Amino acid sequence: MKMSGAQMVCEAIIAEGVKTVFGYPGGAIMNVYDEIYKQNGFEHILTRHEQAAVHSADGYARATGEVGVAMVTSGPGFTNAITGLATAYTDSIPLVVISGQVPLSLIGTDGFQEVDAVGISRPCTKHNYLVRSIEDLAKILKEAFYIARSGRPGPVLVDIPKDITGELGEFDYPKNVDLPTYKPRYGGNDRQIKKASEAILKAKKPLLYIGGGAVLSNAYEEIREFVSLTQIPAVETLMARGVMGADNPLLIGMLGMHGNYASNMAMSETDLIISLGARFDDRVTGKLSEFARYADIIHIDIDPANIGKIVDVDYPIVGDVKIVVQKIQALIKDKVNPDRYQVWRDILARYDELHPLSYKDSDEVLKPQWVIQRIGQLVGKDAIITSDVGQHQMWGAQFYPFDRPRQWINSGGLGTMGFGFPAAIGAKVGCPEKSVINITGDGSILMNVQELVTASEHNIPVINVILNNHFLGMVRQWQTFFYDKRYSETDLSYQPNWKMLAQACGGEGYDVTTKDEFDKALASAIEGKKVTFINVAVDRFENVLPMVPAGGALYNMLLEHKEQ
Amino acid sequence: MDKVRRVISVIVANEAQVLARVSGLFAGRGYNIDSLTVAPIPDSDLSHMTIVTKGNKRVIEQIVKQLHKLIPTFKVIEHDEMVEKEMVLIKFPIEKPISDIQALCQAYNGAIVNVGTDMFIAMVADESVRVEHFIEATKRYQPIEVVRSGVVAMER
Numbered sequence: 001m002k003m004s005g006a007q008m009v010c011e012a013i014i015a016e017g018v019k020t021v022f023g024y025p026g027g028a029i030m031n032v033y034d035e036i037y038k039q040n041g042f043e044h045i046l047t048r049h050e051q052a053a054v055h056s057a058d059g060y061a062r063a064t065g066e067v068g069v070a071m072v073t074s075g076p077g078f079t080n081a082i083t084g085l086a087t088a089y090t091d092s093i094p095l096v097v098i099s100g101q102v103p104l105s106l107i108g109t110d111g112f113q114e115v116d117a118v119g120i121s122r123p124c125t126k127h128n129y130l131v132r133s134i135e136d137l138a139k140i141l142k143e144a145f146y147i148a149r150s151g152r153p154g155p156v157l158v159d160i161p162k163d164i165t166g167e168l169g170e171f172d173y174p175k176n177v178d179l180p181t182y183k184p185r186y187g188g189n190d191r192q193i194k195k196a197s198e199a200i201l202k203a204k205k206p207l208l209y210i211g212g213g214a215v216l217s218n219a220y221e222e223i224r225e226f227v228s229l230t231q232i233p234a235v236e237t238l239m240a241r242g243v244m245g246a247d248n249p250l251l252i253g254m255l256g257m258h259g260n261y262a263s264n265m266a267m268s269e270t271d272l273i274i275s276l277g278a279r280f281d282d283r284v285t286g287k288l289s290e291f292a293r294y295a296d297i298i299h300i301d302i303d304p305a306n307i308g309k310i311v312d313v314d315y316p317i318v319g320d321v322k323i324v325v326q327k328i329q330a331l332i333k334d335k336v337n338p339d340r341y342q343v344w345r346d347i348l349a350r351y352d353e354l355h356p357l358s359y360k361d362s363d364e365v366l367k368p369q370w371v372i373q374r375i376g377q378l379v380g381k382d383a384i385i386t387s388d389v390g391q392h393q394m395w396g397a398q399f400y401p402f403d404r405p406r407q408w409i410n411s412g413g414l415g416t417m418g419f420g421f422p423a424a425i426g427a428k429v430g431c432p433e434k435s436v437i438n439i440t441g442d443g444s445i446l447m448n449v450q451e452l453v454t455a456s457e458h459n460i461p462v463i464n465v466i467l468n469n470h471f472l473g474m475v476r477q478w479q480t481f482f483y484d485k486r487y488s489e490t491d492l493s494y495q496p497n498w499k500m501l502a503q504a505c506g507g508e509g510y511d512v513t514t515k516d517e518f519d520k521a522l523a524s525a526i527e528g529k530k531v532t533f534i535n536v537a538v539d540r541f542e543n544v545l546p547m548v549p550a551g552g553a554l555y556n557m558l559l560e561h562k563e564q
Numbered sequence: 565m566d567k568v569r570r571v572i573s574v575i576v577a578n579e580a581q582v583l584a585r586v587s588g589l590f591a592g593r594g595y596n597i598d599s600l601t602v603a604p605i606p607d608s609d610l611s612h613m614t615i616v617t618k619g620n621k622r623v624i625e626q627i628v629k630q631l632h633k634l635i636p637t638f639k640v641i642e643h644d645e646m647v648e649k650e651m652v653l654i655k656f657p658i659e660k661p662i663s664d665i666q667a668l669c670q671a672y673n674g675a676i677v678n679v680g681t682d683m684f685i686a687m688v689a690d691e692s693v694r695v696e697h698f699i700e701a702t703k704r705y706q707p708i709e710v711v712r713s714g715v716v717a718m719e720r
Binding site: 118119304305308309 | 576577580622626629636637638
């Protein structure tokens with residue numbers, strides 16, 4: 001069938017089953033927007049900034065497991081999208097981002113709103129395309145979706161010159177993709193799997209180290225089953241919160257820079273790490289030479305480049321976590337003796353009793369940790385929690401009772417402030433039956449605050465809980481600990497009127513200073529069905545603890561901060 | 565860990581951007597490129613790249629894996645069993661003793677390939693170490709210009 005390139009873009013989006021596209025029009029992408037106007041196969045949500053469009057598509061993808069789609073114009077529209085692409089790339093989130101480009105004849109002439117999109121995005125996309133002919137367009141769109149969601153997922157950019165979206169061509173959307181140069185491996189090497197299984201049976205102190213790959217591979221049921229069969233304890237990374245479920249007695253907690261004491265000690269003393277889709281990030285390992293000194297390592301990852309990148313691995317297994325865990329379980333299920341690891345579990349339980357994750361509550365001032373626990377008590381399983389980046393993010397990861405994967409959505413790898421609110425909008429669009437709450441700070445929320453308008457216009461009632469300490473809190477904490485309290489440019493005392501700001505954009509706002517007020521505000525926000533700011537005045541100088549100072553050994557945690 | 569020199573062959577789809585993807589990977593991750601050559605493989609839609617790099621064991625392993633991870637990469641070959649050759653062109657002023665230089669070329673399986681009114685050009689194709697020796701040996705004739713091709717390699 002003959003149709004324009006712009007129509008092909010819409011038809012491909014529909015064929016891929018995408019229900020919602022986030023975007024912002026402009027000159028070079030206008031042909032496509034003209035077709036969007038004419039069709040009703042998918043909804044388009046107009047964000048108020050291209051960065052937010054990509055973060056919203058990202059939040060949608062993380063919440064649903066589907067590919068998120070964003071659309072932007074050339075030049076500045078595209079460069080605004082870069083932070084979104086880099087955020088998704090670092091956390092391996094499947095996105096297809098479609099950008100307009102100046103016409104082919106203008107490429108290379110420094111035309112109006114021309115920028116080398118494929119050049120700029122090359123290091124922060126899984127793959128990218130500059131479409132050079134209408135004849136390639138359908139195939140490229142199909143490949144883009146396939147590459148985004150297969151193997152180790154990631155964002156794919158398709159940059160389309162304006163004359164191609166205007167040109168007519170034959171639309172033959174491929175059913176399958178066969179790329180001779182790209183063959184992700186899912187099953188794992190059976191010999192390595194066998195060896196790893198034997199190592200698990202022999203170990204005395206094995207530890208599951210669960211990363212974001214376990215979420216991406218939808219492996220949580222298999223992992224919970226594996227744990228329940230073997231009674232091997234588990235730690236989660238920031239990206240894996242919810243895989244085990246907060247109530248699981250074998251979940252030791254989150255490890256790393258702000259992990260709990262028992263988790264970091266578990267990693268320091270284990271004799272066998274079973275890494276499931278984790279990548280030994282520097283925020284997890286601390287000082288490498290002191291990291292897991294007694295452990296052999298089974299590293300299961302779909303991306304071979306992750307294996308052996310940071311640490312030497314004894315049992316490398318390239319494959320999908322879900323499939324490999326099933327295979328290991330089948331091999332050991334009749335042989336494993338859960339009692340074998342009892343002593344190890346006892347040791348970890350004692351570590352946890354010694355220094356449990358805790359904070360000092362107060363009647364005078366709201367503690368941010370209390371607020372997060374309270375959200376957990378009031379909405380718990382019914383909520384999806386997004387977050388921005390900083391102290392609130394760490395408290396969220398530490399204190400919220402995550403019950404399932406995809407319930408916790410945050411920019412873990414890139415650490416993008418301004419991610420939480422648009423991601424919450426995307427998550428709410430993907431999962432309208434859930435309450436979506438963005439736990440944010442008074443610093444982060446102002447990056448992408450314009451999305452109040454988007455949320456109001458489209459009736460997307462996400463709740464932003466601003467843990468307001470009038471500081472750029474995490475940087476302030478480092479200044480307190482490591483820079484002699486020289487609070488260089490982190491005092492955010494000059495603030496907008498949050499309630500009026502939300503109201504001015506069609507939302508609702510609450511100022512909260514007590515526990516009672518918080519309960520009422522949250523109940524009212526859930527009831528109110530409007531985009532909401534709950535501005536919570538919290539203890540200005542609360543610190544995120546425990547803390548492994550950057551570059552320090554994982555077992556050397558600051559457990560409390562003593563005022564000198 | 566000690567840095568070693570490595571010759572890596574990469575078979576890639578012969579398409580736009582592919583050289584930029586490879587060189588960008590090296591630049592972005594801080595790997596060295598000592599030399600890089602690329603040309604299409606006859607009767608196919610693939611190209612053969614030969615990259616000479618230096619790094620410790622972990623870095624070389626990462627380079628291979630990261631190269632393989634690029635979507636247009638078909639195959640990455642990295643081992644000791646490579647036949648490698650490199651070419652050098654050296655230009656001399658016409659006043660220099662052409663027969664001496666020709667004799668030198670012959671010792672390195674090379675030849676004088678061009679003679680003009682005020683200069684002549686010698687060519688040698690051999691392993692990199694031999695090429696370096698040849699360049700060293702010609703220095704006493706004060707060459708005007710030296711151009712090396714970079715390494716091409718093939719599995720044995």
